[in-house]
Every structure is written in structure tokens, then in C-alpha cells.
Amino acid sequence: MPIMPDATTAPSPPPRWTQDAALALVFLTRLPLPPIGPLNGLLNGPLADGASARAMGWFPPVGALIGLAGGAVYAAAAALHLPPLAGALLALMATVRLTGGLHEDGAADVADGFGGGRDPARKLEIMRDSRVGSYGVLALVFSVGIRAAALAALPVPAAVAALAAAGALSRCGLAAMARVLPAARRDGLAAAQGRPAMATVLLALLFGVAIAAVALGGLALAALAASLLAVAAVAALARRQIGGHTGDVFGAAQQAAEAAVLLTLSALIGAAAIGAAA
Template identity: 40%
Template sequence: MQQLRLFFIALQFFTRLPIPRWVGFEPAWLHHASRYFPAVGLVVAAIAGSVYAAAAQVLPPAVAVLLSTAASIYATGAFHEDGFADSCDGLGGGHTRERVLEIMKDSRIGAYGAIGIGVMLATKVAALASLPKLAALGALLAAHPLSRLMACSLIWRMEYARAEGKAKPLAQEMRGGEFAIAAFTAVLPASAVVAAGWLPAFSLAVGLGCMLLATVWFARKFQQRLGGYTGDCLGAVQQLTEAVFYLGVLACLWN
């Protein structure tokens, strides 16, 4: 029952979806809810995949993907997209650690953020629209949990860069066992789409490899510029790794 509560706390934190009243809330639960971040990704993937599967029956692939993307953004309240845009603004416009953090905390979006999130969304939509229908559906179901696992790896291995912050309660501790739970909930749907024949194992492996490279690159940049990560960094990693997964899968199937 406590594990179910932690899942719902993570769902409430990372999405705008309602949770049952019996769940309750204790501040200490946030410290351990990050283990279910990939499980929240599976819920978002189910929403996006359902919209795509329904829309693709009567609409062109590009329109179906756009509607699917809009559904996932609505479900999460653009939480991760906002983090990506803030990270683009901070890393692009700040020259010192203090200035980068100041820019990232600003609720206004700048040129780097606007251009970055526009290109990011266009890349995801174009990549998914270029995939066969079952492959696109499989990519959605695999990418959302796996990309959130990549974000969890920052919580597991890096220090939080701010003294205070919205994501700090989730970032205070993540043990190896908790990361193992996160990894299991991310790998399970990825394995299922391969077993169902929606994605070839090789294309999934290439997509995952692209995710790992992007995570390492972003983590090194965050460490160099900030000395750690923030909540915006988690959103940035989730968005970037989701996009490069689609690109990796597309590169395999296109060739």
C-alpha cells in the first residue's frame, strides 16, 4: 500500500492527473517517490499512445502525432518542456553559475528557450510521423518511461545544485535499490514492445544507446556549468533523450 501511495505521489507531482483522496500526503514521501518516475512515464505513454492509435485510424500520421503530442503535454502540464526551455535559456545566455541559475529560475522564456523547444517538438513530431504506425506506437510506449529513467540517473548519481527548489524533495536521496525499481518499470514496457513485434530489438538498442550518450553529454554539461542539476535539468534530459530515441529508431528503420 505504501508503494502504491508513492506511485500516486509521483503521478501527482509530475502530471496534472487527479489521484484518489485516500492516498493522503506526507512530505517525507516525496524523498522516495522518484523511483516511480518511469512508471509515471508509462501512464503518459498510454495516454499519448491511445490518442495516436485512435487518431491514426481516420487522420494522416503527422496529424495523429501532433494530437498525441498535445495530449502528453496536457497530461504533464508541459512540466518537462518548460524545464527544457529554461535549460536552453540558462545554458545559452548565462556565463557564470549564478547567472545560469538565475535565468533558469525566471518564468519568462527567452530566444534560446523558444527556439529550443520549437525545434525539439518539431523533431519529435517529424520522427514519429515518419515511422510505421505500430513502430510509432511502440516508440511512444518505450521512450516515455526510458527517458524518465535517464532523468532518474541524474538524481541517483549527481548532487542537487540549488539550496532550495521544487524538485529538491525528490532529489535528496535515491538509493541503488530505488533506481533498480525505476529501471525495472522502464525496461518492462520496452521489452514488451519488442516481444510484440512493434519494434525490432536492434532499433530499440540503438535508440537506448542514443539516450545514454545524450544523458552523459547533458550530465557533463550540467556538472561543468552548475556543479550539479536542478529540476529544469531533469526535464531537459527527459525531453532530449525522448527525441534522440525516436531519431535512433527512425535511423534504423529508414535504412
Template identity: 40%
Template sequence: MRFREPEYFFAALRFFTRLPVPAWVGHSQDQLDQAARYFPLVGVIVGAIGAGVTEAAALLLPVSLAVLLGMVATLLATGAFHEDGLADAIDGFGGGWEKAQVLTIMKDSRIGSYGAIGIGTALLIKYTALTEIDAAFEPPFLALALVAGHAVSRLASTALIFALDYVREDETAKSKPLARRLTGGELLVAALFGLAPSLLLGWSALPSLALVGLVTLVAARYLVCRIGGYTGDCLGAVQQLTELAFYLGLLCVFF
């Protein structure tokens, strides 16, 4: 039997980022169906890109600018994939009352006032938290925090794929790797990649992981109550919110 895990990983990398993948990977529905287990590993890579750019820029520029450039690097690497999901989700839940209204608004490619305010606020909180982490901890803590934050936040989204139902009914959406419920084994693989980077932070990561877990549980409960499950935009929103929760948890240890 052919070992296909590299194909599944590269399918995840291609779907969740703008990064190039080898031509031999090809395209298939099976690859997409199996890709979600590597969502946290993609987060490790995106976080490493952000950390690398931040650390390199800090050699020549003030830390405030280095952090901003690192954030830009992750936005370019993902094509603002999750930030777009956050904006759409905030627009949907902010402007819709019934399930159908929420889903319709989220599917609209235009951004509304709720989404614009939400994404602006989220980016500002992230920027401030990262600059404070750099000031509070010795190097290379910030770089490790970036990798861990990107990884564990994607694990949080992956946990929703495991636990909740996908609520969009159009067939084109179901062709995405976000629509198939994960098995327990696939969640275990995701957890391995999602939690491993946090080990490098030691005990400092425990409050952050607890806060990430709490935000994930609250988000899951809210999504079930409002629309009965999740959409791709909801997963992007949870990734963004839990990444922020991770960084804020680190600061709670220091202050």
C-alpha cells in the same frame, strides 16, 4: 508495517502530471521524498495516453494529424512540465556564464529567445520523427515506441537524480522529490519500469537505448562542468533530449 508503495506512485503521478489521483492518497513530505522511483512508470502512463490518442485519431484522420494530436495529449497530461524545463534550461545555459547566472535565469518564469527556439525545434523534431516511424514500421510499432520513449527518457532523468548533486539551495525547492538522491534499490525499481517497454520493440530498441545512454552521459558531464549538478529544469531537459534520441535511434535502424 503499512505497504505504502501505491502512495508513492500516486505522489509521483500527481507531481509529474495533471492527472487526478485518489483522495485517500493524501499529502506528505515522505511521499514526495519516495516518489522519484516511479518517474519512469509515470512515463509509461503518459506514453500510453499519447499512443492511445494517436491510434484512435489515425482511424479517422491522416497520420500526420494523428501524431500531432497524440503529442497534444501528452502535453495536456503533463502540463508541458518537461518541455518547460527544457526551455528554462536552454535559456539558462544559453544566457548565463557563471553558475549563479545560469540558476537565476532558469528560475525566471519568462521564456527567452533561446528557450523559445529550443522548444520549438524539439517539438518539430519529435513530430517529424514520429511520423517517419509510422511510415517505416508496421503497426503497432509507433504506439509501442511512444510508450517506450516516454518511459526510458524518464529513467535517464532519474539516473541523474541517483548520480549527481542537486544544486539549488532554497528550502522550498528541496521539498520536491527531485532534490533527494536516490538509493541503488530505488534506481533498480526505476530501471525496471523504464526499460521494460523497450523489450516489446525487440532488437530495434538497442541503438535507441545506446543513444539514450550516450546523451545521458554527455548531459551529466555538461551539467557537472557548468553548475556542479542538476536542477529540476535540467531533468526536464534531459527527459526531452533523451526521448528525441530514442525516436531517432529507431529511425537509424530502418534507414
């Protein structure tokens, strides 16, 4: 006779990676978790130890999904025969809608704090102010303008691939930044998140490289180098300005890396097109 399972036995917990992936999705986007499926209910109870730090390993896949959403909007705009710049701006608007402007807000706060503060304490105080100053406004204008201009220079298939790759690559170096730099504050979201393990850093890089390779082919290494250099530059600036990282610094690093990837791809693809026409 088969042994019937005990009805009082608690179901086995889901794999830890599912909670990490769900946490990355919830943190980076405004998307609700699906009411059914493996992600349902994963974040209703207490988080596993280190889940917030481990979630950074899943930032690149979530970023790729955000980029693909923007790419779909860009392709739809092209199908409607809208000008490329208008399509690029609409695509970026779609990504901002998905993220709630999380990274743009961080970049604006960093620009205000680093530009307006006289010492680290004052810079951190300004960064916590919900008001946006002239440095922050200019940072947003340049961030959106540079990314839109680079995107508008790409043909539709390349633009869709570039947005997916940029979404992943601009987030694959954030775990490394969190591991290398100390938190600039003892409180705050970045400090509470904790220092990711090296395995998390490697997972994020692996995801970023794999997604870029699929989307970009031979251009993946150049795009990866551009993203990591941008993140490293923001990290070095943050260390000098405030002694470490904050959540706003992560947002600024993402914006800088995404712009670097799109600029690199627009330059390389444009040069290849010129060479083919010659």
C-alpha cells in the same frame, strides 16, 4: 467464540510503494488521484521519509502511460486519415496536456539559462525567471519538431509502441542523474526531493527495460542506450554549466532522451523497411 476486532484499532497503513507510485503520478501528470481505490487518500497526510526520492523509481511506468495516451491519439488521427505529421503533433499535444508541459518548461529554462548566463549564478537566476527567451523558444521548437518528425516516420503500431517506450525510457535515467549529480541549489524542488537510493535507481532502470522490452522487442537495447546517452550528455552539460542538477535540468534530460529514443527507432525501423523492400 471468535474474537471480534477492536473497533478502535487503527487500520494498517498501505504499503509504502503505493504512496511512492501515487506521488510519481501526481508529480508527473495533471491527473487527479481516483476518489476510490488503493491510491485514494495516500497523499493527504504527511509523506513518508524519502518518499519524493523514491517516487523517481516509479517515473517510467507513469511515463509509459503518458506515452500510451499519445499513441492512442496518433492511432485515432491515422484512423481519420490525417497526415502523419499532423497526427504526430496531436499525439505530442496530448502528452503535453497530461503533463502540463512540465518537461518542456524545464528544457526551455535550461536553454535560456545555459545560453544566456555568463556564470553559474546568473544561469540559475535566468532559469528561475518565468519569462521565456529566444533560446527557450528555439529549444521548444526543435524539441517538438524533432520528436514529431521522427514519430511521423513510423507506421501506426510502431508509433504507439515507440511512444510508450520513449515515455518510460526517457524517465528511467533521471533517478541515476539525481544520485550522481549534486543539487545546484540548496533550495528548490530538486534539492528538497533528496538523493535517491541505489535501489530506487535500479527500480527505475528495471521498469524502463521491462516496458521497452515488451513494447519494442529486439529494439529495446538500442532505445535504452540512446536514452541513457542523452541523459548522460545533459548531466555532463549541467555539471559544467551550473555544477549540478535542478528540476529544469531533469526536464531537459527527459526531452533529450525522448527525442533520442524516437530518432533511434525511426532510423532502425526505416532501415529495416528499406532492407525488406530491397
